[in-house]
Amino acid sequence: MTDLKRQIVEQLNLQHVKPEDIGDDQPLFVEGLGLDSIDALELIVLLQQQYNIKLNNAEDGPKVFQTVRTMADYIKKQQS
């Protein structure tokens, strides 16, 4: 998850956030990190570029991107 946090910070250009400051279970959207719909689209591309995973259903987005942990779990699941 450490790598994933770093990738998120880079992809979204989160200049004010250090990767280690993002909680594993911290909500990414709305509250917490305060990401929005454009960020969600950026994260979809991140999954493709870094992990070769294509999010089949865009509607799964909110579930997958809820926290760093849900993202990591999704990645692990897709890779197996």
Added chain:
Amino acid sequence: MKTFIRATGNISPQETLGPGPLLQDLVIQTGNRLACIEPDYLKYIDIKFIRRMSRIIKMGTAAGMECLLEAGVKNPDAITMGTAYGCLEDTGVFLKKMLTQNEEMLTPTAFIQSTHNTIGAQIALLLQCHNYNNTFVHRGFSFESALLDAMMLLEENTVQTVLTGAADEITDASHAILSRFGLYKKEPIANTDLFASHTKGTIAGEGAAFFLLSNQPSATDYASLDAVYTFYKPAGIVEVEEHIAGLLEQQGLSLTDIDLVMEGNNGDATGDGIYYALDKTIFARHPKVYYKHLCGEYPTSTGFALWLAASIIKNKLLPFALGHSPSGDIKRILVYNHYENLHHSLMLLSAC
């Protein structure tokens, strides 16, 4: 109904942002490309929003915010602005990725930030300003169109304050391309030596200049903006003189009412020929001042010119670095500029 310039915000290759002595020490840059002196953007924009903003958007937004701070206005009644090139950096980023990645794995941020109205829209978003919002994208008339839009709104009296501005940037790609058109000096030159060169070409510039315009006078007004007038592709010098004479007549003025002429000489021997011709005829007796050695040449440089002219009237004299002040008061300034002999514009300012 008069238009008052109540406040300004100007990011340029000189120290022009915020309060301070007017152009006390000129910043000298050598080469054919001037770069803006940029502020700490965190002073103007929350860090959460900055992450998505490219340089031109930060410059435009900060200049707009500084202007509003100076005016003491939280939410202008309208926002109008002009940009000839738009958001070049983002456009270039998205284009490059699209071509090198063969249209795969593209991300939206650069695309949505590349649209020309992004600066005006970003300011509205930060202020939560739901009012009239317009962006003009017409080359050397972009800023003048935005000014005209603002002046019409104020005359219509549906608004009292309009935030009006202009912004254009240089990127590595844009400079490389424009250089290939032969626009710039080939030999290294200091901006302060621009008018001594008499060779082909000018120096590239950039900047973001914003103004708070109002139809209500205030104690801190810089000047009154009496007229903005443009003309496209004049046939020759006689037609240029006719347009200038026509504007003055329309304003009930004669040439002797103008205390100072600000001209857009840019150091290019051919282009500057128009100004030299006017200096021999209608402007023969007028004190003159140039400005493009300070900001460089770009389609919306008249934003810088308006800032300078308004500041001179407010200060009541020329900054020493620009030459000796004329004897007598500087109550009325005529700014005349042309961009590549296509887009000619006149701005008339007077003391309030």
Added chain:
Amino acid sequence: MYTKSAAVYVAGVGVVSAIGNNTAACLQSLENGVAGIGPITSLDTIHKNSLPVAEVKLTNQELSEITGLPATVSRTALLGMKAAKEAWVDAGLSHLPALRTGLVSANSVGGMDKTESFFGSFIQDSQGGRLKNVVNHECGAVTELVADAVGIKHLVTTISTACSSSANSIFYGARLIKHNILDVVVAGGADALTKFTLNGFNTLQILDKEPCQPFDENRRGLNLGEGAGYVVLVSEAVAKKLKNNLYGRLSGYSNANDAHHQTASSPEGTGSYMAMRGALSLSGLEPKDISYINLHGTGTYNNDISEGTAIRRLFEPSYPKMSSTKSFTGHTLGASGGIEAVFSVLALKHGIIYPNLRLQTPMQALPFVPETVFQKNITVHHVLSNSFGFGGNCSSLIFSKL
């Protein structure tokens, strides 16, 4: 000198879109329910077989032969010239001497279609790429190709506020007349399809892989289109010399900003509501006076619910007829306000209402349904045309019958 009550008339129209190469052809398609949406044929893109678009059925060579502009200039200029010239001829002003005439145009990405060809070579080598392909990259340069060809130079400018661009051009032109700066304004916009725009919208995942279904409960997104639409606006004094050729009056207009998000519209439709209400207020009309709304209606989930909500807030409990002609022409971006303004004044002139194609399931959240059948012999007094864009730029125009 500004005269608030000065009337501004529409004396000429010109349009080219995926459903017709001129006004008559577009009208025919609108009446026959023939949309112009289909597979990509003109762009060399990996999305060729997956994203339907609404292309104008004229090649650059054909446009060049019709307009007299070189075939090598930006397609945006070619389309713009086609429609602007039609409008200019339609207005029949050439016999009137010494009119102060302006061109206020709009587009979203200028000559990007040519820039794309240049940039590929340029990124390999900074001396690569043909300069000819970027000389008219700027939005304003494309406008000047048209201004120069039509012979307009008194005032020429270009607006770019995303999808509301040419609606803003039209009412900026009207205000120039009301301020007695111009007598005649050719106002509208043009946009050609480009890989840049296609890919850009695709990254936002708001493109429909099928022909779009605006205001349908199960809508999936928009189809990009291309084209150009211009109206010729004239002052009262000029109109008096042209009694036979007037389409109507531009009686109301307004520009407001949603200030919600860069690309998404607010759920309450704040900007849309303010733009429509502002236009009504200026025209002195009540919501019930509107005979027909030409919706912005892109077919995206977000726009249609936002626009629909704003309409509910403003018009309830009784709603005028309405439809999205983007179901015919696709979303023509910078040209959409202009094209739809032409369709709006044609509705006034001919007493017709356009259908909203492919509407199968009305949106559950809204208490009204767009028209699904073409109608004639309708008394159309006032038409409201909506154009809402990225950056929260929302504009509405009202055209009124004479």
